Amino acid sequence: MVSPILIIALLLLFAFLMPLLGLLHKRLPAFATLILPAFNLYVAVTHFLKMDFIPVVIKTGGFRPPFGINLAVDHFSLFFLILVNAIGLFIAFSYLLEEQDYRFHTLFLLNLLGASGIILTGDLFNSFVFLEILAISSYALAGSRKEKHALEGAIKYLIIGSIGSSFYLLGVFILYKVTGTLNMADVALKLQNAKNGIVYLAGMFMLVGLFVEAELFPLNTWAPDVYQGAYNRIAVQFSSLISKSAIYLLFRITFLIFDDPLFYKLLLAFGLLTFIVAEFNALAQKDLKRMLGYSSIGQMGLTVLAFALYGMVSHPEAFFSAILLTVNHAIAKALLFANMDNMSENATIDVKGANPFSNLMFAIGALSVMGFPFTLGFWAKIEILGILLRSNLLVLFFLIILIFMVEAFYYFRVITNLFGGESVCRTLNPLLTLSLVIFSIFLVYQGFYPIFTFSWLNRALNALLNKAIYISIIAGGL
């Protein structure tokens, strides 16, 4: 068992050494980006299989929490760590042979560090620092391709993201002033039955910071431009890695600290708004990548909506469906965006087929996002509809069914165009093909036998729900 602190330490060490590796040989940085996600994945999986249900606290600086900073590792954080690093490995492996400057690989590693750090840390200010690392590397990656839309999206993202981060910091400051500590579990313990107005204000401020990264409605105007203009690997990163780590922090903080009906109502409203606006926008798009980008935003909105249903039904099923949606969306969207490499440049929605293989990949990814039977997405969406029916929220039920139909309409439009056209055989990148095949097989196989995903997900869910154990283990008391 390797200590998870090594994940962060080694990522940092290699990021600092990157200029030297770039000087030694042009190919070395790309291989370094391949080794580290694999190592992280190994650490995360071994911990996930061998750990008890009691969270493990890892001190830094030699002082116990709340005096020092700690990492809090439980099954919920490990689950997301596995997800994020699997996506990182997918990107690094698929594009191993691309010619890129060494600084690009440095930024990629630091992005992965920000995501892993957010997931591992158990400290509020530390989560802000990692959020900054994640955000700044994202700005630079979004503008990495000198293209009109990408640069416009990057500059919008830079401005919105900086302001959002400042708000997050202001929220953390207020919580520190109220409770006198920065440790998440400790803050939760002190606020358990003493919430006043200023704590709600802090919560709103922190949500503003997280909404930017998680691409939720009013703060996501940058996202479609970035998705349309950036390289495909960056689009995969935005849809499956950056937003997923922000969503993790949103889940954790909301459930641990601000566990309150008001917050769930707020999240429900914004999730629903995001979902409706983004899906109708996707219907109106002409550019295929921009359409996929809007679909990504819509799925993030649906995830937050599913999470916030907990406030209405008070049953952990809502969390279950939210996490399942997150996993499904990460994998399916990685498949779709990476597959855009096999299509023509600036493909529109009436694109005529590229070659049979990439058509099939697009179809599997799209079906899984839609929630078609025999794919993983089916289980996630049926779960949400089941919750809504059981708790008699019929208006919301029919609204969501309507939006699902809109989603199905614009995806099927593209799929019929793809399979209806003449196939043009393009050369395929062998590594990319291999990783696409692995992801698509996973999606279909889990659609038939979802036992594997469900069992791991349930362990993660139990760790999230055992708030009392988390707090009692970590919060030592002053």
Added chain:
Amino acid sequence: MIRKIIYFLILIAFGFFVYSVFSAYFPFGENVLTGVARYYAEKGVKDLGGINIVTSIVTIYRGFDTLGEVTVLFLSVTALAFTLIGLKVEKVKPPKPTLIMETGGRYLAPLIILFGAYVFLHGHLTPGGGFPGGVIIATAFLLLFVTQEHFSPKKFHITITEVLAGAFYVLVGLLGLYYVKSFLGNFLKTGKPGYLVSAGIIPIIYILIGFKVGSETTSALKNLKEGSDEH
């Protein structure tokens, strides 16, 4: 024009809202240390042996955050260099520096560097530390960039400095993990408070941060002056 006025009014309203809320909940002038801050103020010197408690908090108690902040600086400079790749910097011919500027800059720069080194070496005893020390050193290089006509430090030297400083910082953390089972933990004797060689690993970390910040900022200045190159 009317839009600007509306934006300004919104800003004023928001500022007033934040001010009124904060002054209602946290009245000004209540200097009561609560929570962890109180522990740091009472036990800081005994735990770590640094007289400057701010330094102890920054490097040991919250050392993980400081490593993160150093990473943010490194990341910003890398992102700047990465964004500048391929953009041609217009070679503006600056006016030829006069004799006074050239001689003054040449004699002042080493003294400024010396002062910066003093600031980060005495971080655990006097106000200051790695970050201000590093920036002071970078100002010396800025002076040289402006006053000397043909001054251009070699890229390789800057790269080696920043790589080694960053890598050694992480290695100090890993040594802490090996000796006291905690990343960035203090594995040296704390010594007598008030002496130059005291306070465990705080001076070591600050020396490394000073080098790292100085070289990063100098690298950013060089990139802005001469443009970034791919290799």
